Amino acid sequence: MTDRTMKLDVEELHDHSMLFFDSYGRLMAEWAAIERALFAWFAGITGMKDGMARSVFYCARSFNARGDMLESSFEFATKQTPSEMVFIKAALKKARGYSAFRNNIVHGEPSLEVIHDGSGEAQVQYILTQGKNVEKSPIVTIDDMDAAFDNFVELKTLIVQMLPKHRPKNATPEEYLQRVTALPNPPNFKRIHSDGASQPPTPAEAEIERKRQLARRAAAGVNAGMIVHYRKTNPT
Secondary structure, three states, X not given: OOOEEEEOOHHHHHHHHHHHHHHHHHHHHHXXXXXXXXXXXXXXXXXXXXXXXXXXXXXXXXXXXXXXXXXHHHXXXXXXXXXXXXXXXXXXXXXXXXXXXXXXXXXXXXXXEEEEOOOOOEEEEEEEEOHHHOOOOOOEOHHHHHHHHHHHHHHHHHHHHOOHHHOOOOOOHHHHHHXXXXXXXXXXXXXXXXXXXXXXXXXXXXXXXXHHHHHHOOOOOEOOOOEEEEOEOOOO
């Protein structure tokens, strides 16, 4: 397999970078909204005034520490019903599961990927890899971030709407619990829609896709002259 060199248009690179950072920024903002929703539950359970509750909850720097703080308050809940507590415990568990993906995004290294499969046209996109082991770490694409964004929005919405002052009429903790548990793991898997159009991959399918992505990785780096090295791969 022979490495080749291709020049990329600066405007094209700009367009792709804007797509990437739009998805990246929306995802990070939505994660902050999930933490804000969990804070509202912490304030409601503890009964602290807003200023004190914020000072206590946000003094913890990591999400895990804030989650531990919320979890520690559960045994002192007096205003919440048992079904509400089952719901918020499940929502916190789901958020903990999603935090690993969020951490990979935060600590990921943006890279340019060029895919050349022999069709005559190259596909260009920005991706995230883990700097510690670029060649072996799973890549995160814009599609991954967009799927995770949808699931972050759904989780945040469920957490917020189960708060008494935001709860829709006839909404029940049992119904919202089912919706939380139905959210896919990890968050970049797409949810199953009622028409069955989008099914999350099985673990085996996910591993195949991971290997396919690794096999397609073509970008070795971008220098000041906008030169990208790529490798030709066979379509899979």
